[in-house]
Amino acid sequence: MPQISFSRRLRRTPFSEGVEAAGVKGYTVYNRMLLPTVFESVEADYRHLKNHVQVWDVSCERQVELRGPDAAKLMQMLTPRDLRGMLPGQCFYVPIVDETGGMLNDPVAVKLSDDRWWISIADSDLLLWVKGIANGYRLDVLVDEPDVSPLAVQGPKADDLMARVFGDRVRDIRFFKFDMFEFEGRDLAVARSGYSKQGGFEIYVEGSEIGMPLWNALFTAGEDQQVRAGCPNLIERIEGGLLSYGNDMTDDNTPHECGLGKFCNTHTAIGCIGRDALLRVAKEGPVQQIRPIAIDGEAVLPCDRPWPVFADGKRVGQVTSAAWSPDFQSNVSIGMIRLSHWDAGTAVEVETPDGMRRATVQERFWI
Amino acid sequence: MPQISFSRRLRRTPFSEGVEAAGVKGYTVYNRMLLPTVFESVEADYRHLKNHVQVWDVSCERQVELRGPDAAKLMQMLTPRDLRGMLPGQCFYVPIVDETGGMLNDPVAVKLSDDRWWISIADSDLLLWVKGIANGYRLDVLVDEPDVSPLAVQGPKADDLMARVFGDRVRDIRFFKFDMFEFEGRDLAVARSGYSKQGGFEIYVEGSEIGMPLWNALFTAGEDQQVRAGCPNLIERIEGGLLSYGNDMTDDNTPHECGLGKFCNTHTAIGCIGRDALLRVAKEGPVQQIRPIAIDGEAVLPCDRPWPVFADGKRVGQVTSAAWSPDFQSNVSIGMIRLSHWDAGTAVEVETPDGMRRATVQERFWI
Numbered sequence: 167m168p169q170i171s172f173s174r175r176l177r178r179t180p181f182s183e184g185v186e187a188a189g190v191k192g193y194t195v196y197n198r199m200l201l202p203t204v205f206e207s208v209e210a211d212y213r214h215l216k217n218h219v220q221v222w223d224v225s226c227e228r229q230v231e232l233r234g235p236d237a238a239k240l241m242q243m244l245t246p247r248d249l250r251g252m253l254p255g256q257c258f259y260v261p262i263v264d265e266t267g268g269m270l271n272d273p274v275a276v277k278l279s280d281d282r283w284w285i286s287i288a289d290s291d292l293l294l295w296v297k298g299i300a301n302g303y304r305l306d307v308l309v310d311e312p313d314v315s316p317l318a319v320q321g322p323k324a325d326d327l328m329a330r331v332f333g334d335r336v337r338d339i340r341f342f343k344f345d346m347f348e349f350e351g352r353d354l355a356v357a358r359s360g361y362s363k364q365g366g367f368e369i370y371v372e373g374s375e376i377g378m379p380l381w382n383a384l385f386t387a388g389e390d391q392q393v394r395a396g397c398p399n400l401i402e403r404i405e406g407g408l409l410s411y412g413n414d415m416t417d418d419n420t421p422h423e424c425g426l427g428k429f430c431n432t433h434t435a436i437g438c439i440g441r442d443a444l445l446r447v448a449k450e451g452p453v454q455q456i457r458p459i460a461i462d463g464e465a466v467l468p469c470d471r472p473w474p475v476f477a478d479g480k481r482v483g484q485v486t487s488a489a490w491s492p493d494f495q496s497n498v499s500i501g502m503i504r505l506s507h508w509d510a511g512t513a514v515e516v517e518t519p520d521g522m523r524r525a526t527v528q529e530r531f532w533i
Numbered sequence: 534m535p536q537i538s539f540s541r542r543l544r545r546t547p548f549s550e551g552v553e554a555a556g557v558k559g560y561t562v563y564n565r566m567l568l569p570t571v572f573e574s575v576e577a578d579y580r581h582l583k584n585h586v587q588v589w590d591v592s593c594e595r596q597v598e599l600r601g602p603d604a605a606k607l608m609q610m611l612t613p614r615d616l617r618g619m620l621p622g623q624c625f626y627v628p629i630v631d632e633t634g635g636m637l638n639d640p641v642a643v644k645l646s647d648d649r650w651w652i653s654i655a656d657s658d659l660l661l662w663v664k665g666i667a668n669g670y671r672l673d674v675l676v677d678e679p680d681v682s683p684l685a686v687q688g689p690k691a692d693d694l695m696a697r698v699f700g701d702r703v704r705d706i707r708f709f710k711f712d713m714f715e716f717e718g719r720d721l722a723v724a725r726s727g728y729s730k731q732g733g734f735e736i737y738v739e740g741s742e743i744g745m746p747l748w749n750a751l752f753t754a755g756e757d758q759q760v761r762a763g764c765p766n767l768i769e770r771i772e773g774g775l776l777s778y779g780n781d782m783t784d785d786n787t788p789h790e791c792g793l794g795k796f797c798n799t800h801t802a803i804g805c806i807g808r809d810a811l812l813r814v815a816k817e818g819p820v821q822q823i824r825p826i827a828i829d830g831e832a833v834l835p836c837d838r839p840w841p842v843f844a845d846g847k848r849v850g851q852v853t854s855a856a857w858s859p860d861f862q863s864n865v866s867i868g869m870i871r872l873s874h875w876d877a878g879t880a881v882e883v884e885t886p887d888g889m890r891r892a893t894v895q896e897r898f899w900i
Contacts, residue, residue, distance in 0.1 A: 171560065294661040
């Protein structure tokens with residue numbers, strides 16, 4: 167099994183020391199930064215996440231900060247989601263598209279104030295696109311990557327753990343809202359959000375130097391709650407239908423193909439750079455779309471490249487994320503399936519590394 | 534030692550099958566793609582590279598293609614290097630800068646014709662910056678990532694091996710020039726270039742499906758030359774002063790700080806987006822610069838984060854790449870050192886993971 171070669175280019179995070187002390191066993195690289203993938207085992211981590219509470223180093227969700235009079239205008243140029251009704255204190259999941267309607271990223275936009283936004287990005291250097299657009303359109307806005315590293319607290323006991331560190335007021339944060347909380351004299355944005363379906367928070371840790379103090383405070387406070395270091399869990403995120411940019415979709419795909427049409431208000435998103443292209447897609451509909459797919463047989467091998475999906479002897483799509491789900495006693499997967507075969511219940515075949523498997527398009531994700 | 538977790542997001546290449554069969558032992562991730570780092574051992578690979586010939590999968594040097602009437606204009610907007618004298622068939626090493634003069638990438642520009650260019654990129658999603666600029670300035674140009682994956686042939690026997698596959702005409706290619714060569718009915722650009730100081734070529738393999746046929750042809754032709762799979766070698770590239778974007782420099786640095794002032798013709802590079810900022814730097818000079826630094830004592834540990842450099846009790850810079858050099862019997866390293874201490878012969882101290890080491894700023898790189 168090849169090792170990962172560490173270098174400055176695979177950036178460490180403010181929490182790396184804690185992650186290492188917790189015995190991280192696997193990493194991926196995300197936004198040129200280390201993202202843990204396994205602590206005990208993917209299955210043990212999954213079981214623990216669903217029953218207790220975990221602290222996740224998701225610093226790799228880098229922020230693109232927009233600051234200045236044109237910040238809101240620029241933010242709207244980036245996405246077909248209509249942002250006019252968005253208030254400070256809200257987080258919006260926003261598809262980001264280029265002029266052809268191709269997805270460049272699927273981040274969470276955080277509105278700090280009318281003229282200050284963070285874009286909490288998935289895995290692409292969105293900073294460069296945003297800087298290029300701001301420069302080309304001569305906008306009055308500063309665009310850069312601030313020293314902000316998200317730390318997620320996820321799992322059914324997340325509210326209790328967070329309340330011990332930040333006070334009971336954290337319980338009042340509603341889904342995809344944030345409020346400001348004090349830690350060691352700093353005001354930090356804390357949102358009810360995260361890349362799992364188990365509930366929890368993301369703390370936007372501003373200032374690397376308070377990273378480990380906060381990490382340690384959470385572990386001390388949660389000792390009797392069996393708090394553990396964790397990370398986005400492959401099985402749990404597939405069960406829950408949480409897409410991964412770069413895995414389940416790329417810049418070849420429109421938001422509609424990704425099932426993100428509900429986040430597109432293309433008619434009213436005046437100024438969006440991809441609006442013309444997406445008006446066409448919105449009218450005609452996509453010809454392929456993300457679908458949950460149950461794959462028969464024993465546990466599949468890891469999915470490190472697209473697995474072709476066949477039906478009636480023709481290629482009708484591909485699977486891009488897959489894992490064995492202990493809770494559903496089935497292989498759960500995410501695929502992109504053509505219109506002709508995307509109805510729930512359709513029988514297909516998936517070409518996995520150890521052979522062709524029977525599979526079925528599902529009505530909905532597992533959880 | 535943590536493992537790397539494979540997924541579609543860490544893209545495989547047209548040569549991955551060959552790389553795996555050759556027994557790759559380590560990977561890094563570069564432009565969201567797998568880049569081998571070790572086959573036998575870093576030191577054995579180094580010795581072999583200096584004596585024989587290696588085939589390197591450097592597909593991660595993705596291409597940004599500019600095509601259309603404004604391609605040359607756009608290319609000049611990206612860099613302070615004056616491109617007016619550049620002819621089709623030439624390759625230019627070009628610093629790419631943003632409006633503040635910060636380095637966004639240090640790629641090789643390949644001029645295919647006046648209206649068609651490839652930018653063979655280092656580790657950042659330069660595609661997004663270029664697309665943003667093209668869109669914002671309403672340029673008449675298509676910008677995308679073509680199906681082109683560079684394969685390097687490096688080492689003292691590279692000419693002989695390449696001649697066996699492509700004919701003796703490859704010997705006539707001059708440094709940083711390219712010409713077109715036929716392989717299985719395809720015309721491929723072959724340049725005399727590469728990320729080592731041992732000489733050799735880079736083949737711009739257009740069309741993934743001919744990747745493994747070409748890989749196999751090179752290994753068959755070079756069997757008696759002890760050809761091996763290789764990769765950019767940490768020791769050799771530091772000895773030779775080949776910088777690594779993301780390690781030795783980032784967007785915080787100007788080209789002048791990186792010692793790339795000789796590739797900047799800022800006065801005449803009319804249209805370059807960072808020109809105003811760089812005219813200032815060109816006049817005043819940088820306050821810190823890349824330097825070769827010899828570090829005393831036994832072999833240093835891997836450099837996975839900046840190592841602070843001190844002198845007279847003050848921090849005067851950092852080391853970002855380091856390795857033990859068997860040929861020079863010294864730790865060789867690359868650092869960014871402040872003006873006050875960058876003269877050759879200056880004694881400094883480097884804080885390595887296993888303690889403070891004495892070190893000396895060098896006049897030049899080792900080879």
